[in-house]
Amino acid sequence: MATDPRKALVLFSGGQDSTACLAWALSRYSAVETLGFDYGQRHCIELECRLRVIDELRAAFPDWSARLGEDHVLDLRLLGQISDTALTSERAVEMQANGLPNTFVPGRNLLFLNFAGALAYRRGASVLVGGMCETDYSGYPDCRDNTLKALQVALSLGLDAPMTVETPLMFLTKAQTWSLTQRLGGDALNALIVEHTHTCYLGERGPLHPWGHGCGHCPACALRQQGYEGWRAGGAGAELPA
Template identity: 55%
Template sequence: MTTADSSALVVFSGGQDSATCLAWALSRYERVETIGFSYGQRHAVEMECREPIRQALARLSPLWAGRLGPDRVIPLNVLGEVSVSALTADLPVAGSRLDGLPATFVPGRNLVFLTFAAIVAFQRGLKRVVTGVCETDFSGYPDCRDDTVKALQTALNLGMNARLVLETPLMWIDKAETWTLAETLGGNALVDIIVQETHTCYKGDRSTRHDWGFGCGECDACRLRAAGWQRYSRLRSEEVEDLPSR
């Protein structure tokens, strides 16, 4: 029987970052469960990507298959009703709000997600909650910052008399390094899964296939993902060129 120290709950949206985090957790912990949130997001297609990604990761490694536990989806439509954003309403995804934050910022989203994830982890006896938030390459969301996550971890532990750890494996790496991390964890096979199966586009576009995956190619999420892929691909090419010839 595994201990709490060898288990984790991954906040899993179906996007590139959370899929990489799921692989990261499966490579470290003996029991890994996942949780997702349906909050009225306009890119709800990401929810349809979640289970195919879980199954693809299980097929990729017998060890990961044995470690992958149950998934649960929490309905949070009320968040989309009270937190108006270009991700929860038919508004332009480009530009900024009146307060200067990105139009796609959903106020309180990560705070709510991590709070519900912490409740589930606490009830399930899981020590860690893994999330793919990042301060290096992000769209300017204040709830993705390291200070925010650390403050919330303190509040959650005080409020539940717990010792939970909010893990953020992507916090200090950029999108190119996230692609590299995926390759390190699962080789080209994992990179291919992330390209083909994950969804990041804010507009929910899965009609257009790019080298880096599906998306409109214009929203902030697509631009970050594409730029990271280009840099990752360039670095890989340079590494190949630097190999000594036989």
């Protein structure tokens, strides 16, 4: 049963991490809505997958469905127009001289959270939930804890209303993320994540691997596969912090 009476807005892409965050929010808050973004990404498969994941969650978890409210999608394609990255144009995924992969979209999470805060304000929500993580990640600076804490302060001040930014995966490895969803929704939830969520940077669905669909080679697929295998092996990395 949810124990927090507040309404939460989950930044929901349809990927593994945002699905884990949605399940986490549904197990905690009395009301939850979801928000996706069309930001000119090079493939639209994640926008299609997110709707399927929501439908599957509703069907498999009736208690969560009762608390899962409206889904929203915002058109932020201007971001894609000013970005020259492997996520917004047909380019090979590679490392850059600054140590970041060229999948980094500058300002993406900053923009996402500002728009999410504005929508949450109008929808009566005071909690924003995102899947940002600085443990097993690609090094994106807008996924770091300090960035999100600063945004929380800025949003609360700018809206003149408390706005909490929750990042339940921030200090979890990918193996621990699989462990978290197992704890939240058991085999049914992890099977749903394997079958229906999308993480691959190249937008490939293709064959179903044990850890899900994807090219199997890009950094996102590699992290997902390694995390899954670590969780299945039952290593210490899959244990959740106390």
